[in-house]
Amino acid sequence: MLKEEVLRILTDIGIKSSLEILEIPTKEEFGDISFPCFSLAKEMRKNPAEVATEISRKIQVSKYPLIFKVESRDSYVNFFFYWEKVAERLLKQIFEPLRLKRERVMIEFSQPNPVHPMHIGHARSTFLGDALANLLSYLGCKALRANYMNDVGLQVAKLVTAYSLWGRRKRPKGKPDLWLWQYYVKFHERAKDNPLLEEKAHETLRKFELEKDEKTIKTWKKIVRWCVKGFEETYKNIGIKFNVWFYETNFRGRGKEIVNKALLKGVAIKSPEGTIITNLKQYGLPDTVLIRSDGTGLYITSDLALTVHKFERYKLDSAVWVVMSHQDLYFKQLFKILELLEYEWSKRCYHFSYEAVKLPGGKMSSREGKGIMLDEVLKELMRLAYNEVNKRNPKTTRRKKMKIAKAVAVGALKYAILKIEPQNTITFDWKQMLSLEGNTAPYIQYAHTRCSGILRKAKNWKKVFRVQKLEEEEKKLIKQLSQFHSVLAQAAKEMKPHYLCNYMYELATVFNHFYEKCPVLKCDETTRNFRLTLVEATRNVLKDCLKIIGVKPLEKM
Numbered sequence: 303m304l305k306e307e308v309l310r311i312l313t314d315i316g317i318k319s320s321l322e323i324l325e326i327p328t329k330e331e332f333g334d335i336s337f338p339c340f341s342l343a344k345e346m347r348k349n350p351a352e353v354a355t356e357i358s359r360k361i362q363v364s365k366y367p368l369i370f371k372v373e374s375r376d377s378y379v380n381f382f383f384y385w386e387k388v389a390e391r392l393l394k395q396i397f398e399p400l401r402l403k404r405e406r407v408m409i410e411f412s413q414p415n416p417v418h419p420m421h422i423g424h425a426r427s428t429f430l431g432d433a434l435a436n437l438l439s440y441l442g443c444k445a446l447r448a449n450y451m452n453d454v455g456l457q458v459a460k461l462v463t464a465y466s467l468w469g470r471r472k473r474p475k476g477k478p479d480l481w482l483w484q485y486y487v488k489f490h491e492r493a494k495d496n497p498l499l500e501e502k503a504h505e506t507l508r509k510f511e512l513e514k515d516e517k518t519i520k521t522w523k524k525i526v527r528w529c530v531k532g533f534e535e536t537y538k539n540i541g542i543k544f545n546v547w548f549y550e551t552n553f554r555g556r557g558k559e560i561v562n563k564a565l566l567k568g569v570a571i572k573s574p575e576g577t578i579i580t581n582l583k584q585y586g587l588p589d590t591v592l593i594r595s596d597g598t599g600l601y602i603t604s605d606l607a608l609t610v611h612k613f614e615r616y617k618l619d620s621a622v623w624v625v626m627s628h629q630d631l632y633f634k635q636l637f638k639i640l641e642l643l644e645y646e647w648s649k650r651c652y653h654f655s656y657e658a659v660k661l662p663g664g665k666m667s668s669r670e671g672k673g674i675m676l677d678e679v680l681k682e683l684m685r686l687a688y689n690e691v692n693k694r695n696p697k698t699t700r701r702k703k704m705k706i707a708k709a710v711a712v713g714a715l716k717y718a719i720l721k722i723e724p725q726n727t728i729t730f731d732w733k734q735m736l737s738l739e740g741n742t743a744p745y746i747q748y749a750h751t752r753c754s755g756i757l758r759k760a761k762n763w764k765k766v767f768r769v770q771k772l773e774e775e776e777k778k779l780i781k782q783l784s785q786f787h788s789v790l791a792q793a794a795k796e797m798k799p800h801y802l803c804n805y806m807y808e809l810a811t812v813f814n815h816f817y818e819k820c821p822v823l824k825c826d827e828t829t830r831n832f833r834l835t836l837v838e839a840t841r842n843v844l845k846d847c848l849k850i851i852g853v854k855p856l857e858k859m
Contacts, residue, residue, distance in 0.1 A: 303392055303784045307368055308335045308381050315360045317342070321788055325378075333373070333380030334781070340377060350377030389780045390768040396839050400787060401442035403794070408612055409435045409654075410448040411624035412542070416529035417461045418483040420536055420676045422730055423626075423659045429716050429852065430656060430724060431624040432542055433799040436850045441794055446616060450548045450608065452601060453526045457486075459507035462522050463499065464489035466506075477677065479532025482525065504596075511554065511598050539680055540712050541852060548608055554599050556607035560643070561592045561599075569642045582638055590635050605636060613647045620650040622797070627655045627725075654797050656724035662731070674730055683711035694859070706859060710744050713853035717743035720851050721803035741807050743853050746844060749810035753841035754857045756822055757834065765838075766831040775812075775819040779836055782812045786843050799851060806847040813840050 305324045312319050317337075325336045339357065343350035354374035361372045361379075368391070371382040411431020414420045420428070431447070438445040452458070464485035474481040493499040509515040510522050530547075537543070561578055564570035571581050576595040583589060593599055612621055623633060633653035640648040661674065688707035695703065714737070721741065722728050739745065772780070785805065793801040822833045845855040 303395065303787060304335050304381075304383060304388070304781075305785075305788045307366070307383075308337065311361060311366055311369070311381075312337065312357075314365075315357065317357060321792060326785070327380070332375060332378070333371075333382045335381045335383075337379040337381070338377060339379065343377070353377075354379050385772050385777045385780060386768060386770070388784060389772065389776075392780060392784050393765075393767045393835055393839055396783060396786065396843065400440070400790065402791060403438065403441045403443045405438075405619040406444045406446070406617060407438055407620045407622060408446040408448050408616060408618050409438070409622045409624060410450055410548075411435075412537075412544075413450045413452070413625070414533060415452050415455070415457050416479075416526045416533075417457050417486050418529075419477070419479040419532060422674045422676055422679055425540075425676050425679075425715065426656060426659050426719050426724075426728065427624050427626065428537075428540070428542055429719050430654065430799060433716075433720055433802075433851045434622065434624065434654065434794075434797055436852060437790065437794050437799065437802070440846065440850055441790065446546065446618075447544045448546050448548060448612075449544045450550070451526070451530065452550050453522075454507075454511060454550045454554055454599075454604070455601060456503060456507055458522065458526065459510065460489050460499075460503040461486045462510075462518070462525055463503045463506045465525055466521060474528055477532050477535060478528035479536075480675070480677070482529055482532075507598055508596060512596075536676055536680075539708075540676075540716075541854070550601070550604040550608075553604040553607035553611065556611075557599055557603035557605070558593065560606045560610065561603060564592070564639060564643060567643065569639055580635060580639060582635060585638055587635055587638060588631070590632075602632070602636060606639065609636070609640060609651065610645065613645070618647070618650075620647075620652065622652045622654050624654040624656070627657055629653075630655055652797075654724070657727040659719070659728045659730055662729060679715060680711065683715055684708060687711040687714070691859070706856060709854040709856055710747065710859070713743035713747060713848070716852050717746070717803060720799050721807075723800050724798060743848075744859075746806050746810045746848065747853065747856050748859055749813055750841060750844045750848065750855045751857060751859045752817065753813070753837050753844065756817075756837050757841065760823060760830075760834050763831050763834050765835045766828060767835060769829060769832045773820055775816040776833070776836065778812050779816045779840065782809050783836075783839055783843060802847055802850060806844060809840065809843060809847075813844075 305321050308324055309319055309321065319337060323338065323341070325338060327333055327336050337354075337357070339350045339353040343353040346353060351374070354377050357379045358372050358374040363369050363372055368383055368387050369381060370384045373380050373382075409431050411434075412420075412424060412428040414424050435445040435447050461482060465482070468485060468488060489499060489503075506518060509518040526549075561570060564580075565572065565578065569581055570578050570592055572578050573595075577591055578593040579591050580587075580589045590602065591600060592603055609621070612618055625633070630653065633651075637648055637651050637653075640651070684707055687710040688703060691698075691703045691707045691710065695706075718734065718737075719728065789801055789805045793799055816836070820833060822837060823830065825833070848855045
């Protein structure tokens with residue numbers, strides 16, 4: 303809210319700026335919002351301090367009722383707000399729904415290979431994608447959540463081969479994706495000493511994709527179905543839903559047609575060995591294989607067709623892929639091919655890149671059976687959370703305890719991953735990941751329950767949006783609330799949900815200080831109603847923030 307007001311004032315005097323440029327000073331003496339003049343001074347070829355002085359003199363403070371002072375200091379223009387007036391406008395606006403965007407966007411995320419259970423690394427793509435979809439939906443977009451199964455790749459062929467050799471028509475015992483993992487690991491262990499197994503897997507792939515062998519297809523589809531059933535159980539436990547599931551099998555044929563189109567346009571070329579590769583070197587990108595010499599396709603073959611299908615079938619304004627950074631080059635190649643094939647929407651394809659989740663000892667390897675499985679983390683989190691809930695609420699029914707424990711456990715895991723900037727690597731640490739104290743979801747959930755508890759006790763009251771004089775802790779809480787919409791807009795624009803995590807943690811902390819310093823229920827009626835209005839606004843913002851990142855707000859803990 304404050305930044306938007308400053309932008310409006312700057313626009314009135316002919317200065318172009320953006321929310322990202324404006325700063326929130328760390329010291330009160332520098333005002334509430336600062337406009338740095340370095341970039342503008344460079345354009346104007348003037349001294350930044352001189353430009354700041356010129357701007358401050360142009361602003362007629364009397365025209366803007368929320369501002370009581372504007373001053374230049376060094377190379378900044380500092381804006382000082384009337385917080386009593388800000389509170390009135392803010393508290394009225396914050397109860398209204400926010401709608402900034404009207405677009406159809408598809409977010410593809412999670413994408414576990416149907417060969418083993420999801421490990422903790424998959425959690426990052428899953429939670430980032432879900433949070434981004436929730437955020438865009440909150441801002442008014444039609445956000446479609448998509449999951450893409452690589453069900454026709456060589457890795458699946460290896461699992462099908464392993465099951466055919468050692469499964470002996472067995473059916474899964476327990477969770478099917480976990481049960482199948484043993485065969486996947488066994489294949490790679492045996493392949494170290496028996497290279498013929500790799501050839502056998504390639505043969506299985508050819509039988510499935512090119513020869514359309516009925517027996518192979520039947521076994522293949524059965525295994526993929528089992529694995530996906532296991533995924534669906536995990537998704538249900540962590541509260542993740544998808545609008546659509548795509549399967550690579552359904553797009554391989556059309557993908558080959560698009561590759562032929564690329565050949566005709568010179569976007570791809572055929573090698574003497576029969577391999578079809580891209581022709582991208584003139585655009586500063588290395589070439590990549592589109593179809594193998596034996597006629598089988600690759601992931602990119604199907605992805606070309608799927609991307610065309612997304613835009614044609616769902617009438618998208620844009621599409622986002624939430625995929626780890628090791629695929630940065632892949633997406634540059636994919637988007638460039640689509641651009642050269644003259645699909646006008648190719649400029650509205652975005653790769654949301656993020657770094658890996660690693661184990662303390664190094665990289666995870668599902669092939670070697672080395673990894674922390676998502677189900678395992680959830681199980682341990684549930685145990686710890688239940689113990690905490692049981693300690694605090696011994697008389698509550700077991701069913702209610704389990705319900706609260708699940709919300710706390712899933713929330714703790716999601717927040718632990720989402721609070722880290724996507725471009726930073728996460729090293730999995732049991733203590734840190736499972737902590738229920740500090741900068742965690744339970745800390746924020748508890749602040750929400752505290753707000754709810756105060757409002758339950760208040761019973762009859764009415765909203766009051768302004769008082770004559772604000773206490774310092776009231777002012778700090780209003781100042782934090784005023785940043786909500788700006789944080790949402792910036793998190794969506796930069797695709798960085800961790801901005802929202804940082805914000806809600808700070809809001810919860812500021813609210814706790816307000817609660818300690820400012821009695822809410824035991825004061826005069828006007829002050830009481832104003833502070834209850836502040837509490838309700840805080841609860842609503844915390845609730846919305848938690849829901850956006852996929853964490854359940856709790857009324858009681």
